[in-house]
Structures are given as C-alpha cells and as structure tokens.
Amino acid sequence: MGTDPEGHGPVRYGPPLPDDGLPVLPELTAVLAAAAALPHAEPVGGGTPLLEAACGYAARRGLPTEPDHVAAAPGAPALLLALTAALGGDVLVPRPCAAWWAPYARLLGRPVFHVATPAECGGVPDPYALLETVRRVRAEGGDPRLLVLCVADDPTATVAPPEVLHETVEAAAGEGLHLVSDETWRDTVHAPHETVLLSPAEMLPDRVTVVTDLAGSLLPAGWPAAFARFPANGSGDGLHARVLDILTALGARVAAPVAAVAAHALAEPEPVTARRAAVGHLHARVAAAAHAVAVGAGALCRPPRAGRHLYVDLGPLRPALAARGVGDAQDLEDFLTARLGMPAPGGHRFGDDLGALRVRLSTGPLLGGTDAERAECLTSSAPLELPHVQRALNTLESVLDDLRDDAQRWEPPR
Numbered sequence: 001m002g003t004d005p006e007g008h009g010p011v012r013y014g015p016p017l018p019d020d021g022l023p024v025l026p027e028l029t030a031v032l033a034a035a036a037a038l039p040h041a042e043p044v045g046g047g048t049p050l051l052e053a054a055c056g057y058a059a060r061r062g063l064p065t066e067p068d069h070v071a072a073a074p075g076a077p078a079l080l081l082a083l084t085a086a087l088g089g090d091v092l093v094p095r096p097c098a099a100w101w102a103p104y105a106r107l108l109g110r111p112v113f114h115v116a117t118p119a120e121c122g123g124v125p126d127p128y129a130l131l132e133t134v135r136r137v138r139a140e141g142g143d144p145r146l147l148v149l150c151v152a153d154d155p156t157a158t159v160a161p162p163e164v165l166h167e168t169v170e171a172a173a174g175e176g177l178h179l180v181s182d183e184t185w186r187d188t189v190h191a192p193h194e195t196v197l198l199s200p201a202e203m204l205p206d207r208v209t210v211v212t213d214l215a216g217s218l219l220p221a222g223w224p225a226a227f228a229r230f231p232a233n234g235s236g237d238g239l240h241a242r243v244l245d246i247l248t249a250l251g252a253r254v255a256a257p258v259a260a261v262a263a264h265a266l267a268e269p270e271p272v273t274a275r276r277a278a279v280g281h282l283h284a285r286v287a288a289a290a291h292a293v294a295v296g297a298g299a300l301c302r303p304p305r306a307g308r309h310l311y312v313d314l315g316p317l318r319p320a321l322a323a324r325g326v327g328d329a330q331d332l333e334d335f336l337t338a339r340l341g342m343p344a345p346g347g348h349r350f351g352d353d354l355g356a357l358r359v360r361l362s363t364g365p366l367l368g369g370t371d372a373e374r375a376e377c378l379t380s381s382a383p384l385e386l387p388h389v390q391r392a393l394n395t396l397e398s399v400l401d402d403l404r405d406d407a408q409r410w411e412p413p414r
C-alpha cells in the first residue's frame with residue numbers, strides 16, 4: 001500500500017467533496033473577517049452560539065434538538081472518526097458510499113462491510129442485503145454495530161425514497177444497529193418541492209445520530225465545520241459524552257472565526273438561503289445537461305437528484321475503453337481526468353468494484369476556469385448557453401461520443 005504512486009494510495013488520495021466552484025458569499029466573508037481577531041479558542045464540541053444555531057437548523061427540518069445533544073467539530077470526518085471509536089464493533093456502509101467513510105474505520109482497525117444498494121437509489125443499503133450481511137458477519141464471528149447511510153447521496157446523487165429508507169431503517173433496528181445518517185447534502189436537492197426527503201432520525205429517533213458537514217450547502221470546504229445530533233435518551237447522552245472525550249483527545253476544535261461564521265450560516269438569514277437556492281438551481285441544470293450527455297453516449301447513470309455530481313457507469317463502452325488500455329476504474333479515472341481536464345475519481349474510491357467502469361463527475365468544474373466565469377453562471381438566466389459552460393459540456397460530449405462510436409463499430413454483427 002505504501003509504495004503506491006502519489007495520488008493512488010487508499011488513504012493519501014481521497015477525492016474531496018464536490019465543490020460548488022463559486023466565489024464565497026460576501027456576507028459570509030464579512031462575518032469571518034469580523035471574527036478573525038477573536039483571541040479565545042472555541043470549546044471542544046462547540047460554544048453556545050454555534051450549538052444553538054445548529055439546534056435551530058435541525059428543528060426547522062423536523063428534528064427538535066437541545067444543545068446538550070449536539071457536538072460540533074472541524075468537519076464531518078472528525079465526527080465520524082469519534083463516533084466509530086465510541087460505538088465500537090464492525091461498520092456497515094452501502095456500496096458505493098462517500099469516499100471518506102471507510103478510511104476512518106480502517107484507521108481504527110475496524111472491519112468495514114459494504115452492502116449492495118437497491119435499484120432505485122444509492123446511499124441506503126437494500127434491506128434484504130443488509131440482513132444477510134449482518135447475519136453472515138455474525139456467523140463468522142464479527143460484531144456489526146454501526147450502519148452509515150446517506151439519504152441524499154454522495155457519490156450517486158440520488159435521494160432514497162421514503163419507503164425504501166423505512167424498510168432499511170426497520171431492518172437495522174431489528175438487528176440492534178446504531179445508524180449514522182450523513183445529511184451533508186440534504187439542502188442540495190434539485191427539486192425541493194417535488195422531492196420527499198426524510199431523515200432516518202425521524203423514523204428511529206432513539207438509534208440515529210445525524211451528521212451534517214456545512215461544506216454541503218452553507219460554507220466553503222476550506223472553512224471546516226460540522227455538527228452531530230445525538231439521540232435524546234440515555235444511550236445518546238453516553239455516546240455524546242464519549243464523542244466529546246475523543247474530540248478532546250484529538251484537539252478537534254472548530255476555529256473561533258469559523259465557528260462564528262458557521263453559527264451565522266446555520267441561522268439561515270435571507271442572503272444565505274437565497275444564495276443556496278441559486279447555487280442548487282444552477283448545479284441542477286448543469287447536472288441534468290451532463291446526465292443527458294452521458295446517457296446519450298450509451299453510459300448508464302441514474303438521474304441526479306441532489307448534490308453537485310453524478311455517478312456514471314461506462315460499462316456499456318468497455319470495448320472502446322479496453323482498446324485505449326482502460327480495464328478498470330483506476331485506468332478510467334486516469335483516462336477521463338486527462339481528457340476532460342477535471343477530476344474524475346473512479347468508483348473504487350467509493351468502495352465500488354475496481355473492475356466496474358464507474359466514475360463520479362462533479363459539476364463544479366463545468367462552470368468555467370476563472371472566478372469571473374463561475375460567478376457569471378450564478379447570475380445568468382441561461383447558464384447552459386454561456387460559452388465556457390458550452391465548451392466544458394462539449395468536451396464531455398466529444399470524449400464520451402468518441403467512445404460510443406468506437407464501441408458501436410466493434411460490436412459483432414447480429
């Protein structure tokens with residue numbers, strides 16, 4: 001593992017969260033600058049203003065919360081690491097899943113078991129596959145305790161239907177699992193008035209910890225802040241205390257200026273909500289255009305419903321890719337990254353099979369190469385018609401269409 005080329009190692013290379021690609025909202029920059037002179041450190045787990053703002057944010061999403069059931073940290077990875085350490089046992093995740101989930105369990109020496117997802121969506125294990133995996137792991141002497149899932153999913157950009165989620169949550173509850181619901185992307189749903197998004201914490205409040213990274217829709221990734229909402233019961237209190245102990249040992253405090261701007265963003269003043277809605281609408285349009293290009297070239301891809309990305313399966317174009325020396329997801333990542341001039345992390349980064357020809361494509365790089373171009377996308381009434389967006393989409397279309405045309409030429413006669 002340690003001799004892998006730089007950029008290919010399983011820990012050193014983790015594709016970052018899909019960035020929105022846009023300049024920071026000036027109001028947030030002003031709040032951060034005003035707080036830059038704060039001399040004190042934020043308490044481990046977050047100070048009162050940040051925790052109260054997180055409670056308000058959760059309550060507006062149907063999850064009433066008290067400050068003593070919330071903990072903040074400099075990014076969701078620190079929280080997941082602390083939760084995994086505190087809960088113990090083996091970890092279950094869907095296949096594919098966010099690239100940052102499994103490494104933290106492995107760093108703690110915890111086995112990670114990937115569970116197949118249903119046809120409708122990613123992010124949530126198929127309930128029958130979940131039951132079978134739990135029983136198999138226990139039969140082999142394992143101790144599954146934690147299931148991590150994501151209703152609005154990275155990498156697949158799908159939103160799990162409530163009925164599918166309900167069956168999975170019931171199966172997990174029946175097996176005594178604790179659930180961590182990563183809700184980083186819940187506010188990036190492309191059609192919020194047409195999409196029903198439920199949190200597992202609404203269905204199983206006593207056994208679900210919700211983790212939300214503000215890089216999803218409120219803050220730039222370079223200002224790391226996240227919070228966890230724990231169950232309001234005895235087991236939740238104990239878990240909260242253990243997580244705070246671990247965060248203390250890690251020195252995982254939110255920087256005071258970032259805590260100030262995070263509290264401001266979580267309060268959701270009108271400029272923040274307006275910007276979030278505009279960004280969501282822009283990325284929804286670009287993702288739909290990229291999806292049309294991919295499907296038009298013969299690739300398989302679920303329609304993106306959330307986030308700033310899509311998950312593309314180029315398996316149908318395997319003959320053309322094989323002729324170019326592309327035989328697995330790592331080869332595909334290298335091939336597309338070079339030709340598209342943008343990151344195209346392979347599915348193996350997300351726990352998918354190395355042999356499957358799948359990649360996550362982000363929409364941020366399609367918005368242009370400069371801050372001015374990207375900002376223009378946000379204010380344009382027709383962003384898909386801007387020359388720099390058209391060029392990016394045309395490049396994607398050209399690369400994929402060439403593969404499709406070659407694959408068709410090499411199909412055996414019927």
